[in-house]
Amino acid sequence: MRYVDEYRDERIARALVADIARRVTRPWVLMEICGGQTHTLMRYGVDELLPREVELVHGPGCPVCVTPLEIIDKAVAIASRPEVTFVSYGDMLRVPGSGSDLFRVKAGGGDVRVAYSPMEAVRLARAHPDRQVVFFGIGFETTAPANAMAVWQARREGLANFSMLASHVLVPPALELLLRSPRNRVQGFIGPGHVCTVMGYRQYEDLSRTFHVPIVVGGFEPVDLLEAIAMLVAQLEEGRAEAENQYVRSVSYEGNLPAQRILEEVFEVCDRKWRGVGLVPRSGLRLRPAFAAHDAETRFGVETTSADEPAECRSAEVLQGLVRPTDCPAFGGRCTPENPLGAPMVSAEGACAAYYRYRRHAAGP
Amino acid sequence: MCLAVPGRILETEERGGARVARVQFGGIVREAHLDFVPEAAVGDYVMVHVGFAISMVDREEAERTYRLLEAMGLLAGEGLDGPGADVAPE
Numbered sequence A: 001m002r003y004v005d006e007y008r009d010e011r012i013a014r015a016l017v018a019d020i021a022r023r024v025t026r027p028w029v030l031m032e033i034c035g036g037q038t039h040t041l042m043r044y045g046v047d048e049l050l051p052r053e054v055e056l057v058h059g060p061g062c063p064v065c066v067t068p069l070e071i072i073d074k075a076v077a078i079a080s081r082p083e084v085t086f087v088s089y090g091d092m093l094r095v096p097g098s099g100s101d102l103f104r105v106k107a108g109g110g111d112v113r114v115a116y117s118p119m120e121a122v123r124l125a126r127a128h129p130d131r132q133v134v135f136f137g138i139g140f141e142t143t144a145p146a147n148a149m150a151v152w153q154a155r156r157e158g159l160a161n162f163s164m165l166a167s168h169v170l171v172p173p174a175l176e177l178l179l180r181s182p183r184n185r186v187q188g189f190i191g192p193g194h195v196c197t198v199m200g201y202r203q204y205e206d207l208s209r210t211f212h213v214p215i216v217v218g219g220f221e222p223v224d225l226l227e228a229i230a231m232l233v234a235q236l237e238e239g240r241a242e243a244e245n246q247y248v249r250s251v252s253y254e255g256n257l258p259a260q261r262i263l264e265e266v267f268e269v270c271d272r273k274w275r276g277v278g279l280v281p282r283s284g285l286r287l288r289p290a291f292a293a294h295d296a297e298t299r300f301g302v303e304t305t306s307a308d309e310p311a312e313c314r315s316a317e318v319l320q321g322l323v324r325p326t327d328c329p330a331f332g333g334r335c336t337p338e339n340p341l342g343a344p345m346v347s348a349e350g351a352c353a354a355y356y357r358y359r360r361h362a363a364g365p
Numbered sequence B: 001m002c003l004a005v006p007g008r009i010l011e012t013e014e015r016g017g018a019r020v021a022r023v024q025f026g027g028i029v030r031e032a033h034l035d036f037v038p039e040a041a042v043g044d045y046v047m048v049h050v051g052f053a054i055s056m057v058d059r060e061e062a063e064r065t066y067r068l069l070e071a072m073g074l075l076a077g078e079g080l081d082g083p084g085a086d087v088a089p090e
C-alpha cells in the first residue's frame, strides 16, 4: 500500500540501524509516547535491532489504557439501561470496570454496538428516534475532533436522542507530569505523530525548551520510528535538545486548523484522572455548556464514584515507563488478553498486550 | 487508537452540508469525511482516522527518507527484501 509499504522496507530499516549504531557512544533512554508506536516497535521487533546502548521505554499514550475506572463504570451503568443503544470503539468493550465491562453488558442482552467512526452513532440516532443513542467519546487529540464533529452535527440536526459520554485526554500535560517526576529516566521522546497531525508541535517545542529534552515527532511505520530514534540519538550525542519533526508527510508546525477549531468550539479543558497515573491537571476535554443537552453524564445522572484498581496490577508504573510489562508478577499468568486484570492488557496498543502478543512472554531484556 | 491510515481519494460527494469521500486503502474502500481537509480532491492521499481525513499526505516529503539514505550510499549493495507485511489493523 502506498505510503505504508515503503516505510516497511528492510533495506532502509537496516541502513537506519547502521546509522544509529555509528552515532551512539553511550547509553540513552528513549520513550515513545504513543501506544500505536509501541505496537509497531513490538510487532516488527524494532527494539531488538537497536544497539544495546539505546533503551526504549513505553509511554502512557494508549487512550483505552488511561480511561479511568470510574468512566468505565459509568459507561456500564448507562449501557445497561433498556432505552439505550450504547456505541463504542471496539477496544473499550473488554476494559474491566470495577464490577463489569461493556462486553458483559452486551452478552447479557444490552444494546452495545461497536463503531469505526462516531458518525455511525449519529446515523443510528437519526434512524432510531425512539432510542437513546450514547457514544463513548474517548481518545487523544487525534480522535477528539471527529468526536466533536459528531456532537456538533447532532446539535445542528436537533437529534435530541444523541448524547456522548466524553472522556478525552491531552498528551502534553501527561508528558509534563512524567518530566517533573523525580523518578523520570527518559532522556528523549518520540512525539505522537497523529496527535501532532491535529495539534501541530508548538506545544512540544515548549516542553522541549522548558525541560531541556529532545522531542522528535515520529510516524508509525518501522522506518519512521528508526529515523526518529536516529534523530534523537544525534541530538543527545551532540548535546542538543530541540523539537524536531520526522513525520513531515503528515505533521505541520501549526497542525490541522479546521480540526482545532471544532475542538475549541465543542470541548473545554478540564482536570482528568488517568487510569494508573492519577489526576493530571488540565489534561482532559469535556463538553462545553453549549452542548450540555448532548452530555450523557447529565442526561442519565450517573453517580461519580471512586473506584480502586486491582492491587496486583502495576499499570501505573508500566504507563509511566518505570517498569516493563514482564516485570509484573501477573503478566501472562493471571493477566492475559483473554482475562485482563488491567487496561494495558486489553488494547492492542497497551504495552502489556503488545509484549504478550509479540513473543515477549519470557523475561524482558 | 490513534492510528491513521493513508488512502487515496476515489471520489467525493456533498452530503447534508458535508463533503464525504470514498477512499481506497490497499484493497479496501471506506468513507471518510473531509471537513478537516477542505482542499482535498480526487487523487490526493489523505490520512484517515475514525472516518475523518486529518491530513493530506505530502508526497514530496514521503520520498525524503528514501532519497536521503540513497544519497548517503546506505542503500547500495543490499539485497532487497520486499515489504511483506500486511496493512495494520485499525
Ligand code: SF4
Pocket (backbone or CB within 6 Å): A312, A313, A314, A315, A318, A325, A328, A329, A330, A331, A332, A335, A336, A340, A341, A342, A343, A344, A345, A352
Ligand atoms: S500485566 Fe496485567 S496486571 Fe500486570 S501491569 Fe499489565 S495489565 Fe496490569
